[in-house]
Amino acid sequence: MIYNFSAGPAVLPEEVLRQAASEMLDWHGSGMSVMEMSHRGPEFMSIMNQAQQDLRDLLAVPANYHILFMQGGAIAENAIVPLNLAGLQQRAQPATLDYVCTGSWSVKSIREAAKYGKVNVAADSAAALASQKLSAIPAPSTWKLSPDAAYLHICANETIDGVEYQFVPQADAPIVADMSSNILSRVINVADYGVIYAGAQKNIGPAGLTIVIVRDDLLGHALPYCPSAFNWKNVAENDSMYNTPPTYAIYIAGLVFQWLKRQGGVAALEKINIAKAALLYDCIDTSRLYENRVRQDCRSRMNIPFFLKDESLNASFLSAARERGLLQLRGHKSVGGMRASIYNAMPLEGVQALVGFMRDFDDEHAVSAH
Ligand SMILES: Cc1ncc(COP(=O)(O)O)c(C=O)c1O
Structure with a gap:
């Protein structure tokens, strides 16, 4: 028996791989592999709509949130988040962007965001690490949040450092959470967050698909130079078909969502x-x-x-x-x-x-x- 402990791309349920293998050449009698289907044809549209509905059910995503299927991974979202949200808070120019740093992935997010706004590192776990030799999330009472922040960004689970939030932070600004490595692993209240994003290749499916769950009022604030394919409003208005979505990755993610439902x-x-x-x-x-x-x-x-x-x-x-x-x-x-x-x-x-x-x-x- 083989067990694969990869951090990502990571193990997928065997049932899912077997089903994908059996449907590889001919999906549901269509005579086509999912990889060969037009993304706008009825077959793929049914796969995509089902995947989206299943994810909505699994996370109880409220009706005032869009689920977007994007590309570029969580690293692209490090830029896409400020490109879409730095225009939210008009009072401050450049916009203030609050980040809590809890490890390697936070560091990357912060570096990227600094290209698009004034980053305030509200708390940094590096100090605790230096003094206690233990990684830890700084106590929220010590966080220096900005009164005019466009958003507060956290990495819900630091894949490299093994640090995970066991609480939901409180902030006046919308909370943006990188959940690449813990989405669907625990019950969350989506309404606690303004935006949740995750690369699929850890807890969902193959690399190439990025999930974004965004509250409707956070659409439409993109900076003028935000690439059109990365403008969440554009993606939402085009039902994640502004550009060709990663069709096969969405199909496998859909099979994983159905597997998750079968597990309870x-x-x-x-x-x-x-x-x-x-x-x-x-x-x-x-x-x-x-x-x-x-x-x-x-x-x-x-x-x-x-x-x-x-x-x-x-x-x-x-x-x-x-x-x-x-x-x-x-x-x-x-x-x-x-x-x-x-x-x-x-x-x-x-x-x-x-x-x-x-x-x-x-x-x-x-x-x-x-
Ligand atoms: C928490 C977290 N954020 C961001 C990334 C980067 O994602 P990607 O390589 O899909 O852009 C990863 C892992 O690769 C991650 O674990």
Whole structure:
């Protein structure tokens, strides 16, 4: 049995891959592969509408929000967000854009946004990391929010650092959340946010599709030089068909949404995700060999980075894991160590297999770590 712990592109439900394989050459008797269909034809329109409705159901997206299927990934949204929202707050020129920095992906968002407005880093986790040697989200009471901010941007789950919000921030400005690596993993109240965006390739489907959920009153404020294909209002008015959408990625995402519904929806998945994360953190915390460097109340349920206290064992850990069918556990190159990404499609059995292996490896090697 193979278990794939990649951070993204990541494991997809086997059922979905099998269904896609069986429909590859001839979708529902149409005589065409989904890849060969006109995006405006009735077959693909039915796939797209169903996918959109299923996502709306799964996240209980209120009627005053648009769901957009875009391209460019979350990194493009780092520019698309200020391009669409910096015009919101007319009083300040250039617009003030509030960002909370909780790790590597926040840093990228901030750098990009600085091209389009005056970025105020309202809080930065780097200070806590330096003093406590633990990553953590700064307490909201310490955040220095701007009174005239066009929006407040957060990264809901830092895929590299393994830091996840377990609360919804409060702000007068609309909250924009990068949920690339935790969308659909937990129940959220969409109305708490002005905009939610996510690249699909972690918890949804193949790379190439970006989901944007945007409140209607936030459409129509784009800066004049915002590219037309990136103007949310344009995309919304054209039902995500202003340009050709990533049709096959939308089709697979749609199959994943139906799979999620069959599992009992987001609340059912959240329960399993809590159990999976608890199992792995417990293994790390009670071991002699491993450590996680994130404060308990900010630990991610989706991406769990850990280090071997004796780093000289890294290579043998990875090769022994591979022999047991446990793949893609190497940590991100910027932080080193290991990382297990355990998205919705990772079954509990996969985490049990990983924990079983880690305990065995701990028993064999812990002596040399002391
Ligand atoms: C939280 C987060 N934001 C942004 C990105 C960048 O997304 P993309 O490569 O799809 O542009 C990623 C991962 O790749 C991510 O995990």
